[in-house]
Each structure stands twice: as structure tokens, then as C-alpha cells.
Amino acid sequence: MLTKEFQLINRQWFTDSRQVTGPVTDARSAEAVFFAIQGEHHDGHAFIGDLYRKGIRQFVVERSALTPERQHELATYPDAQFMEVESSLHMLQTLAAEHRRQFRIPIIGITGSNGKTIVKEWLAQLLEGSSSSDGFVVAKSPKSYNSQLGVPLSVHTLTESDTLGIFEAGISKAQEMQALEAVIRPTIGIFTNIGTAHDEGFRTRKQKIAEKLRLFIHANTLIYSVDYTDIDEEVNMLLKAINPDMRLITWSLTGQPATYQGSLQGNRLSLQEKQRDNRLVLSLPFTDPASLENLMHCIVTMLALRAWDTAELQSRLNRLRPVSMRLEQKEGINNCVLIDDSYNNDVVGLQLALRFLNQQRTRSRRVVILSDVLQSGQPEADLYQQVGEIIRAHDVEQFIGVGPVVSQNAHFFAANSQFYATTDEFLTRFLFSDLRDSTVLVKGARPFSFERIVHRLERKVHGTVLEINLDALTHNLNYYRERIARSEDAASRPSDTKLMVMVKAFAYGSGSAEVAQLLQYHRVDYLAVAYADEGVSLRQNGVDLPIMVMNPAPETFATLLEYKLEPELYSLRMLREWGSYIREQSRSVAGESAAGATGYPVHLKIDTGMHRLGFVESEIPTVADYLIHNPALRVATVFSHLVGADDAQFNTFTETQYACFIRNTTVLESALGYRPTRHLLNSAGIVRFPEYKLDMVRLGIGLYGVEAAQIDQAALQPVGTLRTVISQIKTVQAGESVGYSRRGVLDHDARIATLAIGYADGYDRRLGNGIGEVWVNGTRCPTVGNVCMDMTMIDVTAASASEGDEVIIFGPELPITGLAQRIGTIPYEILTGVSERVKRVFFKEGN
Numbered sequence: 001m002l003t004k005e006f007q008l009i010n011r012q013w014f015t016d017s018r019q020v021t022g023p024v025t026d027a028r029s030a031e032a033v034f035f036a037i038q039g040e041h042h043d044g045h046a047f048i049g050d051l052y053r054k055g056i057r058q059f060v061v062e063r064s065a066l067t068p069e070r071q072h073e074l075a076t077y078p079d080a081q082f083m084e085v086e087s088s089l090h091m092l093q094t095l096a097a098e099h100r101r102q103f104r105i106p107i108i109g110i111t112g113s114n115g116k117t118i119v120k121e122w123l124a125q126l127l128e129g130s131s132s133s134d135g136f137v138v139a140k141s142p143k144s145y146n147s148q149l150g151v152p153l154s155v156h157t158l159t160e161s162d163t164l165g166i167f168e169a170g171i172s173k174a175q176e177m178q179a180l181e182a183v184i185r186p187t188i189g190i191f192t193n194i195g196t197a198h199d200e201g202f203r204t205r206k207q208k209i210a211e212k213l214r215l216f217i218h219a220n221t222l223i224y225s226v227d228y229t230d231i232d233e234e235v236n237m238l239l240k241a242i243n244p245d246m247r248l249i250t251w252s253l254t255g256q257p258a259t260y261q262g263s264l265q266g267n268r269l270s271l272q273e274k275q276r277d278n279r280l281v282l283s284l285p286f287t288d289p290a291s292l293e294n295l296m297h298c299i300v301t302m303l304a305l306r307a308w309d310t311a312e313l314q315s316r317l318n319r320l321r322p323v324s325m326r327l328e329q330k331e332g333i334n335n336c337v338l339i340d341d342s343y344n345n346d347v348v349g350l351q352l353a354l355r356f357l358n359q360q361r362t363r364s365r366r367v368v369i370l371s372d373v374l375q376s377g378q379p380e381a382d383l384y385q386q387v388g389e390i391i392r393a394h395d396v397e398q399f400i401g402v403g404p405v406v407s408q409n410a411h412f413f414a415a416n417s418q419f420y421a422t423t424d425e426f427l428t429r430f431l432f433s434d435l436r437d438s439t440v441l442v443k444g445a446r447p448f449s450f451e452r453i454v455h456r457l458e459r460k461v462h463g464t465v466l467e468i469n470l471d472a473l474t475h476n477l478n479y480y481r482e483r484i485a486r487s488e489d490a491a492s493r494p495s496d497t498k499l500m501v502m503v504k505a506f507a508y509g510s511g512s513a514e515v516a517q518l519l520q521y522h523r524v525d526y527l528a529v530a531y532a533d534e535g536v537s538l539r540q541n542g543v544d545l546p547i548m549v550m551n552p553a554p555e556t557f558a559t560l561l562e563y564k565l566e567p568e569l570y571s572l573r574m575l576r577e578w579g580s581y582i583r584e585q586s587r588s589v590a591g592e593s594a595a596g597a598t599g600y601p602v603h604l605k606i607d608t609g610m611h612r613l614g615f616v617e618s619e620i621p622t623v624a625d626y627l628i629h630n631p632a633l634r635v636a637t638v639f640s641h642l643v644g645a646d647d648a649q650f651n652t653f654t655e656t657q658y659a660c661f662i663r664n665t666t667v668l669e670s671a672l673g674y675r676p677t678r679h680l681l682n683s684a685g686i687v688r689f690p691e692y693k694l695d696m697v698r699l700g701i702g703l704y705g706v707e708a709a710q711i712d713q714a715a716l717q718p719v720g721t722l723r724t725v726i727s728q729i730k731t732v733q734a735g736e737s738v739g740y741s742r743r744g745v746l747d748h749d750a751r752i753a754t755l756a757i758g759y760a761d762g763y764d765r766r767l768g769n770g771i772g773e774v775w776v777n778g779t780r781c782p783t784v785g786n787v788c789m790d791m792t793m794i795d796v797t798a799a800s801a802s803e804g805d806e807v808i809i810f811g812p813e814l815p816i817t818g819l820a821q822r823i824g825t826i827p828y829e830i831l832t833g834v835s836e837r838v839k840r841v842f843f844k845e846g847n
């Protein structure tokens, strides 16, 4: 066993959701080991077949996942090796701990409630060497990889050329830190702060602090602020007892006794070192409270490392840049999609971004614009050979290198690549009109100011944007998955109820293609749209999940077939029209037809009380008879829709609908001789009637962050933020009026701001005249006067507001539900009402 573990160490590891340590290039697939992990929400073992076909031959698999069917499947991959373990995650942690032990360099371990990632990124910026000054060769966690899985994958990236490691550790439950400590084994610890995040996983605040302190039980130095008195107490009570020789380096900005006492005036920080006559004055690039705290940790760490004098410290601080970890997807010029990742550029980050690029199969051509990779330590030729290989492995059609070093290494890239020595040269010489219909990844290290390239490539429309948080979407998806996996009977296995997601109406306003691609990535079972053309657009954007079309007009039948879209049949007329159409098709292409032995999948809708579309009970025998005589139609699913799943006053009616549904499906099943998938529940139903979940459920609004039953809203995250900008501000005297028809008469002298959003963008006209409120720099401001077609006026007298400032219409600060209530409508209408002219911007944080 141990020798096998050892063999795994120097290989490329990856798992399904995060491929951190190496791309699977053809050249490298022999080196790669896939760790299949059974997660709460999906099972990595499902990827084995795919990966085998891509050339991977080594797999770590979990014993409990080896059902007889799985074993049978694995036996069909003869030349693959499978290592069977109790827990793949545990195996990864053990291996990473082993890997870590080979290094005798300082390792900084960071934990705390907030700021871990920023402190890590800033420290890396501050400590790294550059062409003009000495420094460390730093290995660090990519983005915020700080979980039970993220930490081992991060630590595995340590190589012989590194001279310092910086890793963050995050926990959400008691007992988690021990495993992370063994993997990171920090020599220097930083405890950033303690807040309320994850309080629910712990009995008390003290317990949470105590658990986090476990990261430092073998460290020789710990850095923290005594201004957090609970941290200070626990360090002295607990940690000192376990690790008495540890050096504590503390700081305070409130005059508490500490190793460093600091005070800030303007942006000048003076630091007094205790017991020494040493006083240091530095000017800080950022002074807001959160940045100040993060900077204090960084400065004190630099002092603890004693690597530089004050002048060098200051010059490094001056080069510090804000950390934005957002990977943003934007609409570009010439029908391009931009992926903006101009925050860092190391090999690991590049791989993550390329994965994201490949996930977006929106446009056929993939283009990468990349700066020099500022990652010292590795010999230049090795580094660029690796970068070239990674680019090739991700099917990039066009590579553009910007920077002197990447240009010198042009021979590692495809022949059609282009190179520019500087960002300026690129901006002046590049033929922007050549860039069309492509997905473009823009990724550059800070000094290259790639935001200028993004700015040039971005399609500029008016200042109203709907931001879609893809992480929140994933979070909500997982919430519903977890709910449907719960079984009513605790003793039995989790249920295998399938998931259909409704992406009709432009995915409830959130942008169909992008949302559908994410859902495909997370392997939901089915998608549903209202009309054939919505389905066609998904197919054209690379979505190959089964898609149900709820309103399939006969004129679209050929389209349905061409794009493998599956119709919902809801009336005898539709059933017969579709039946004859399919019969004709199978005759005209006699032999192997779209229909044939397996039949073309259709979905039958039964009207159990909505009285909208669907077969009524009396028609079911006719339907059954028709299907018996038309075996070319295969009934994939049978479903119905609840009229009041969200409201307790309709519980009895819901029960009646369920009973009616079961009666009718039973009749159909016995006529058909097989059992189609049955589904009844929408989002509210999933929460309120889990006992009716049957074989599949249909998730709609919940995915977008609104819990329709209003029972568990706190468990969901808002997905969309609609924001706009202030175009103009003016002072208007009391007694004057604002806007059309003099409706907004002022009773006080007011500062009136005009916003770049109106009813044509989806800002409902009923929100005018003070009914609606928007969020301006932390203050709620009412509307004044009537909402116009493209503009709305608000009263910003109470807010601090300037022209050009951002204004939030709805989002985490202003829930959609509240907005809907104000005008007597439902969140569905607000979401789907955001007009298509409003630009959608998609982003992901961290992982």
C-alpha cells in the first residue's frame, strides 16, 4: 500500500470538479491519476468512462461506490488500474501530507473568518521576487482553494524550486482542521479574524476559535491581532498549553499591549515595536477597515520574515494591487464572448480559466490572449513549453501572446499564433475586426494592465447590467438536489429522483445558454423550455442534455426532430398530429428512422386541475389506445402541474391533484406495458410535498434564488443583481415637480438623480412615485415621479451620491420578493421582465 501511495506522489492528480495540478494532455495522460470522490451532490465515479476514453488509465476509487454494476463497468476498461480505497479524499490528504513533508521551507498557513484569500494573494504579491529585486519563489493556493479537497490539491503544487508556501485553510464544522493541519503543517501561522460565518457548525464562538487554532499546533510563529480579545484569550489558554515554544507576534490598532502597536493618520501608518526603539512609518495603498486589517497581517508577516528594510517594504507596498477574484463573462464586440480574468497569471490559474473557457461552448472559436506568465522559479523554456502544452490541450484555435518573454518563446505555440511585445503594441496593431464569433479568454498578470484590453473588447451598451452569480446558481441547485435526495424513510438509500430544470423565458431572465451550460456541467437530467426556438438556441450553444418543449406547434415539428427536441403532447389533436408526422418520417427514411424500435421520446401532460394544457381524465383511455397502436411514440415521461403547491390553503386540492395523477398514470402504464418517468413537483412542491416527488421533479424559480413556498428562503442565495448608474444629479426646489405629468411634486428641496433605467428595461412603471426604492451607496432612495421609458428619477437627498455612481435595483441588498410585493405581483414577473436589451454579466467567485 505504502509503495503505491508513494508512486502516486509525483504524478498529476485531479478530481472531477477541480483539475488543479495538471491538464490532461495526451503527453501527460499516462502520468495522470483521477481520484473519484463520492460527494454529497454528485459522484466522481460517473466520470471514469469519459476519462478512460480520453486516455486516463489510473484511478483511485472508493469501495462503497463499487456496486456490482460499477464493477462490471470497470471490468470493461482492461488496461486501466484501479486503486480501491475507503475514501479518495482521505487518500488525497494523506498523499499531500507526505508530499509536504519533503520540503524544509517556510510555509505560511492562514485561517480566520474573513480575508484569508486577500491576505494570501497580497502576501504573494509582496514577497515574490521580480527582475528588479530579490524575493521568494512562492507556491500558493489557487483562488480560495481552502477546503478539505482544495487544500491537498493546493499543497500538491509545491515543487523543488519554491522557497515559500502560502496556503489557506477554511473549515465549516468541528473536527475539520486536524486533517488540514497535517497537510499544510505551517511553520508560520496567521489568524486573520473571527466573525460569524459558519457559526451554525459550532456550539460556541470559543469552540470555533479553538478548532481554527488547531492549524497552529506545530507552527513556530503565530501572527494575530489582540484587538480580537476572544482570539487572544484562546491562544493564551489553549494553544500555549499545547505549543509552549511558539513565538507570538501580535498587533493592535487600539493601543492594546502587542508586539506592534500601530496608528493611522490619513494613509500613514506608524508602527511601534514593543521593547525596541524601533518606529516604522509606512504609507498604505488602501485604508478602508477591511483592507487595513489585511495589510496589517501582511506587514507584520514581512517584518517577521525580516527580509527587507523599510525602503524596500514601502516600495513593495506601493506596487500592491487590489485583489479581484472574479472571473467575469461579458459580451464582447463582433458577437464575441469575453472571459475576463485579468487578476493573476500563473499556470494553475491559467488551467482554471481554460477549464471555464471550455465549459462555455457558446461560440465555436476559442481565442486566448495571454501575458507573460510571471511565475519565477521554473526555467523559462520549461515554463513556456508547459504553457504551450496546456493551451494545445484545451483546443484553443488562436493564441495571442503579449509580453517580451512569451514572444521570445513563440516556438512553443501553434504556427498561427500572434505575439506583441507590450499591451500598447497589441492595442495599436491588432486587427480587432478579425476577432468575431469567438469566446475570448483575456488573462494577464497585473503589470500588463489587461483591463485595457478588456475595455477595448467589451461591447458597450447603456449602463444597466444584470449580474448573474454562477456560484449562487450552483449553490441553489445543490440545495434542491440535497432536498430531493433525502429519503422519507431514514433507513433506506437516498432516493434517485431525477431533476428537470426549467430554463424557459430566457432562464427566468437569467440568460438561457449560460445557465443551461452550467446545468449541463452539473449533470442535471433534463431541461425544459416553452418554445422550439428556445431549444434550438440551446442546441446551437452546445447543450446536449435532453430538452422538453412545452408548446410544440405543428409548424415546428421538423425543427424538433432536427435538433432532437422532445415535444410535450397535451391534447388528442397534438397527439395525432405528432403521431402522423412521426409515421411519415419513419416511412420516408425506411429502415433506420428517428422513430424506429426505441421510439421518439414524447412527454404527456395530464390536466389534474390547472385547466390550462393537458389531457383530461376522460381522454386517457383514448390516449392509451392511440399509443398502443402507435409504438413509434415512446412516452418518456408523464407529468402534471400543481396549481397551489406554495400555499397551505390549497393542500387538500394538491392531494386531489396527486391522486388524480396517480390514477391516470396507472391506466397509461398498464396500457403501455412499461413505466414512463412520472413528475409532478415544481420548486415550491419540492419543499412542501417531498412525498410526491416520484421519479423526477421540475425545478424553476428556486434555482434563481427565490424560495416560492417562503419557508426556507435563507437557504438560497440570490442569483441576479440588477444595477444601473446615475446619469445626472440636480438640486430641485420644494414645490417644483419631477418628470412627466408633474406627478412628482416635491415637498422639500431635494437632490434628484436620474437613473439609466426605465420601463423598457423592465423597471415596472408601477414602481414610480415613491412606491419603489433603490439602493445607492448603502442608502435606500425612493423614486420620484413617473418612471419613463429609459429613465427613472430618485431622491438622493439622504444618500451620498455622485454622477456615475452605481445603483442597485434588486440584488442581495434588495430582495426581488420585496420589490414584487410593493406592486402586487410575483417575483417571476420581475425576473422575466428584465428586458433583453439589458446586458447580462456572468461571474464566479473563487472556486
Ligand SMILES: *Cc1c(COP(=O)(O)O)cnc(C)c1O
Residues within 6 Å of the ligand: 502, 641, 681, 682, 683, 684, 698, 699, 700, 701, 702, 708
Ligand atoms: C414553469 C414550470 C415549472 C417550474 O415552476 P416554478 O414554480 O418556477 O418552480 C414546473 N412545471 C411546469 C409545467 C412549468 O411550466
